[in-house]
Amino acid sequence: MSSASRIKVMKSLKLLKNTWQLRKSVSVSTVMSCALLLGFSQPLTASAANLLEVVDIALQENLSLNSAETGLRSSQYDLDINRGKFLPSLNVSANTNWNDGTTHQTSGPNTNNSYNDHGVNVTLSQTLFNLGDIYSHTNTRIDVDIETLKTEQTRQTIIRDASTTYFEYLKSSAQIRATQAELNSSISRLKLITRNVELGNMAGTEKYEVLAQKEGTANTLRTLKKDQKIILTQLEMIVQRPLNPDYDLQSTIEFTEIPSDRERRLNDILYTSGYDLLIAQQQVKKSRQTLKETGATFVPSLTGSIGYTYDDTNDASATVLPDNGVTEEAVYTLKLDVPILNGGRDYYRYEQNKFDIERTEIDLQDSKDQSQQQFDEFIYNINDYSASLASLKTIIQANYASYNGIQKAHKLGTRTITDLLSAESKLFSSIRDYESARYDYIINLVQLNELIGNLNMNTIGKIAEQMSPVSDRKTDSPIPLHLLVQ
Template identity: 45%
Template sequence: MWHFKSLISVICGLIYSFPAASSTVLEAVQVGLNNNVSLIASRKGVEESAYNIDVSRSNFLPKISADVKTTWNSSSTRLSGISDNESAYNDHGYGISLSQTLFNLSDIYAYGTSKLDLSIEEVKNEAKTQEIIEQITAQYFEYLKNGAKTRATKAELESSMSRLTQMNRNVSLGNVAASELYEVVAQKEGIANRLRSLHKDKEVILNRLSLLTQYPLIPSQDLKSQVLLTEIPFDKQTDLLGQAMKFNNDIILSQKTLERSFRTLKETGSNFTPNLSANASYRHEDTNNFDLSSNPNATGISDDRSLGLVLTVPITTGGSDYYAYQKNKKTIERNDLLLTDSQNTVKNDVETSILNINDFSQSVFTYETIIKANYSSYKGIKRAHSLGTRTITDLLSAESKLFNSIRDYESAKYDYVIESIKLDRLVGNLSPLSVEKIMLMMDNESTIRHQDIIPEHLKN
């Protein structure tokens, strides 16, 4: 066992030691759809449920059985005054029987329930598929958001370190007081700490992405520096809510679960109805007694044939069928309430997602204005500080505001996309096609990485 576990550990180590492959968001989704373990298990559940239909269908087919037997018999009786009685013979035979259910209401309902169970498993699988697409896409854009914030923080750190070098020179020359150096040091250390946390978060995100896809991937695309992230108008909000009420997988699953409860109630009720079945059998027996003088009738060949109809009328089972029927009625009431709860939850989630998307859209425009203002303010304060009319505190504050607004701006863009994917899942139409539409807003990641931290359209 130890060697087996060691082998598994080596194999897993080799798998995760493979170099990470660059991929677009659509490629990452496709890899995940092919390799995600929970999704593969969900598909196996659909296949398993499909076999239950065949199991239920078998109740409508005849049941045939056959048997063959052989028995060796030997007996010996010691008698007083007369001859002993001994016999030894072989008894063998074979038979075949057939039975066919002609009418059983429970089997009919059970067959319909098995088909409904397959439909439920298919809905669960579709829900799991959309969930995996959402999770992979979300982690993909979380990685990109982390990268954008990291680039801004690195630029801020470089600026802070350059300023610290200059301040050390000024202090040594006696041009500025040493107290001003402490503010610069504190700011630099705070930025370095933030950057370290971002690097840690990056590894966590990549690990989650690898877990979802079962393969080490690195995003190769990023959002364009200038994309149009529009709000969702009111009329479209109404349409989205209507689609969600029809196509959301949680609602569909609740509806089918309620439907199954009604079928289960019918199955239970069918236990009170009579059943009709037919049977036929044939039996051949051959008994060979070696001692014919003692019992001539012990030898013979017999052939038995029978045909029959059986009508079974249930009378009572101690009340178990009655209580099961009452229990299933309560199950229907419970599932009906759960359906209402699912509808209310989905309605709230869709409305919340729309509000978030519209808020992120407005935030992007707002942060663009803020970045322009902070950039102009930073340049002015930097110039004033070089002339000695503004303090180092003013300059550090202006720089922090600028970079914070850049990070907030980048976060709003990626959060907008992540929330849009979530909305597609809530509406029930999330698919690789949805991901392809998002890719229209993306470009090669390497070209984005080397662009200026402050987008060109925000420097004017």
């Protein structure tokens, strides 16, 4: 567009806006042009928040993440519990018995015998060799590693959910803003045409077309508002508090395609940092370690122990030791346990674990295939949105020029109301498509970073740098005015 054209458009827009403020009774042409410049204002119902604040609050308050972190801290104790198999065990036991007996004799008096005996036993034992314990400890360490990866994956999921829902809300707001402006235009046109029909200046059939479009737009707007309430509820559930997103994407942000060299680097990162793949790899490692642990049941184990026993019995009637007196005994034990047969249970468990390895390897390959498919899909979507935004800019400019032309022609009587309504619908549809593509580009970008394991506060911060407060917008027009002056 030439400089002269840009100046002409800006003057026209300014004139139309002033006309809307100064005049209450205007023509259809002026009503529509002003409606394009007036936005839909949504009242704040909760505390305002920018993207970084929302994500930060979600990481602090989200119950799913808190649960995952608590589970991780709990699983870390499994290492200490399992480590106890390699440490010595010390057992102490003590006993005391009071014996009170009476012997009834056939001749002579009965004899009573009351006495106490007591003793102490101390046993120190240590496993000297058990291959199964070694493999079990390694298996526990892998379990903790898996739990750590799952916790970090949950953290990235929370960041993804909070940020994408934030942009879904902004996308919904843009849709509502454009649809509300379209509805305002339909209402104003319907009032004007109704009056003209009553005055006999216009055929009554034109009123019904405008009425149908107005009701259709009102129904669309109602659905959009309902959907936005649902989105806001989802966002509040993620952050565990009521809020209202008050930062939006700047109009000057560039939505560039991902070049092939950058795509290859991101693909490499996927196979080194993607949490789905890392967890699947650890599952394969665990299944192989479990097979080793099961196989260790066929290997002999060696255990050593030292026991000390002290026993004191003061039975006065006893004539032979140790029934009467103190007994001390030290026992040194070395136990070799060689498994022979237990009904085949260990053998079948070993064979079962072989299939578990095969299953986890299949799952790993499936995870690779799915991750690659998702990666390609995100790349295709991002590049497509980038290309479509360039086309949609041209479409909006063309539809706006077409609408203005048909609007003038209708005023002169050379175009029908159907032509005008069709041009209006095309204009607002292209605006909604343009806004959707902008937010969908960012949403797919966030999801791509989560897939490759690169979604963090730094990533969100780079996106937040390209956002500004909603109150800082120079106009609430549903039309991207910067597109009309290029």
